[in-house]
Amino acid sequence: MQVVNVGVLGLGTVGSGVVRLLKDHASKISNITGRKLVVKTIVVHNLDKKRDIDLTGIKVTNDIEEIINDEEINIVVEVMGTVATAKRYIELLLSAGKHIITANKDLIATYGSELAELADKNNCDLFYEASVAGGIPILRTIVNSFAADRIIEVKGIVNGTTNYILTKMSQNNMPFSEALKSAQELGFAEPNPTNDIEGIDAAYKMIILTQFAFGINVTLDDIEVEGINGIDLADIKEAKNLGYNIKLLGIAKLVNDRISVNVGPVLVPETQPLSAVQNENNAVLVTGAAVGETMFYGPGAGELPTANSVLSDIIAVTKDIVLETAGNRFNDFSREGKQALPEEVRYPYYISLKVKDQPGQMLKITEVMTKLNASFHLIIQSEYDDTYARVVMTTHEMSQKQIKEIIIGIEDLENINVIASYKILPE
Ligand SMILES: NC(=O)C1=CN([C@@H]2O[C@H](COP(=O)(O)OP(=O)(O)OC[C@H]3O[C@@H](n4cnc5c(N)ncnc54)[C@H](OP(=O)(O)O)[C@@H]3O)[C@@H](O)[C@H]2O)C=CC1
Numbered sequence: 001m002q003v004v005n006v007g008v009l010g011l012g013t014v015g016s017g018v019v020r021l022l023k024d025h026a027s028k029i030s031n032i033t034g035r036k037l038v039v040k041t042i043v044v045h046n047l048d049k050k051r052d053i054d055l056t057g058i059k060v061t062n063d064i065e066e067i068i069n070d071e072e073i074n075i076v077v078e079v080m081g082t083v084a085t086a087k088r089y090i091e092l093l094l095s096a097g098k099h100i101i102t103a104n105k106d107l108i109a110t111y112g113s114e115l116a117e118l119a120d121k122n123n124c125d126l127f128y129e130a131s132v133a134g135g136i137p138i139l140r141t142i143v144n145s146f147a148a149d150r151i152i153e154v155k156g157i158v159n160g161t162t163n164y165i166l167t168k169m170s171q172n173n174m175p176f177s178e179a180l181k182s183a184q185e186l187g188f189a190e191p192n193p194t195n196d197i198e199g200i201d202a203a204y205k206m207i208i209l210t211q212f213a214f215g216i217n218v219t220l221d222d223i224e225v226e227g228i229n230g231i232d233l234a235d236i237k238e239a240k241n242l243g244y245n246i247k248l249l250g251i252a253k254l255v256n257d258r259i260s261v262n263v264g265p266v267l268v269p270e271t272q273p274l275s276a277v278q279n280e281n282n283a284v285l286v287t288g289a290a291v292g293e294t295m296f297y298g299p300g301a302g303e304l305p306t307a308n309s310v311l312s313d314i315i316a317v318t319k320d321i322v323l324e325t326a327g328n329r330f331n332d333f334s335r336e337g338k339q340a341l342p343e344e345v346r347y348p349y350y351i352s353l354k355v356k357d358q359p360g361q362m363l364k365i366t367e368v369m370t371k372l373n374a375s376f377h378l379i380i381q382s383e384y385d386d387t388y389a390r391v392v393m394t395t396h397e398m399s400q401k402q403i404k405e406i407i408i409g410i411e412d413l414e415n416i417n418v419i420a421s422y423k424i425l426p427e
């Protein structure tokens, strides 16, 4: 049987999974593709690091030239992370005619269009199924199964680390820092977890999902992003009392033919399936004009689930090599869409306040709301400490413009501080 040689950049969580799965499923993969896939060379950063994996017959190096100049290597899997270095390596590899598979959402969300052009020019495949929602095959599903539909909304939990942290905080009262440490140990978090907890990782995934679902390019600057680092355990509990779970959601939707993309903590009613998504699992809801709402659920991070998505790309590339059909676009980056206006995007909100316990405070808050044409749904007051009360309000639907003005108005009031304001997903 003919051999297809594979190069791998990175031998961390995902890289180790790729090497393991390629070995474990070698004969099944050969049956599907008609080729024997062999990992020939792996590039790592630290050659002295002890590896808990069988690397017999594989060359491990820290010199990318060993892959670039090896004409026997046809496919390269980039699972090392970083943006600048990974971009430079992938450009050199594409120019050398290698097909690329990457799990690097930071890179694809930022330079996907540029790299896709270079891949086209060199008749190479550039696939990145693992870059969004780990083990869920969401990108190919959108490309293949929604081709004839018109998608109007894509929303979901697309970051495993933050969902894991929120689950542990909510169910086990685990402090934020302890839950984050555990997510890091389990290999879910990015090497630098700032992007996870600040919502940037989810925003990168929403950029890619927006391209696939709507054919529209957005950048990080077009997305309102809020992470989970400011979330108070008391708000998680308060939301629960009201029948909601707080989840970090990405929401991309068409509003009057303009695109709105947001990432942030959202109160999800317990009755909704997204509310039941626990730990590192992800779920993406795709709403098509014809099909209605569909949901795709599975592990969003971790060694083997992510490696499985990488392997599905490896098999797709190998089939293209065999059939000589490589170089087809995974995705069309051509359209620039218009941004939805802040007054067009409407949700009910949850607002949590620290209010000095003195007469007339609620009246002042009500005045701000009334002036801005907004109204409460319910108000709950509890003790914050000896001097302050915690006031939690849910509102009727209002625009993003209104909620911003309300928050500014309330912050201007003396002895009243806004702790949090989160969207509420309608029932
Ligand atoms: N972990 C997950 O669940 C998921 C991760 N991803 C993405 O996959 C990619 C890899 O993530 P993950 O496996 O968790 O990361 P790890 O930190 O576990 O592994 C990174 C690997 O890349 C190597 N590396 C880093 N920089 C360089 C460099 N400059 N040159 C050569 N090798 C380098 C490291 O080498 P050394 O071992 O020598 O230090 C290490 O083996 C990232 O883009 C991430 O966003 C996507 C989906 C899920």
Ligand SMILES: N[C@@H](CC=O)C(=O)O
Residues within 6 Å of the ligand: 131, 133, 134, 158, 159, 160, 161, 162, 188, 189, 190, 196, 201, 300, 301, 302
């Ligand atoms: N750090 C990411 C890994 C997968 O993309 C996450 O937690 O989702």
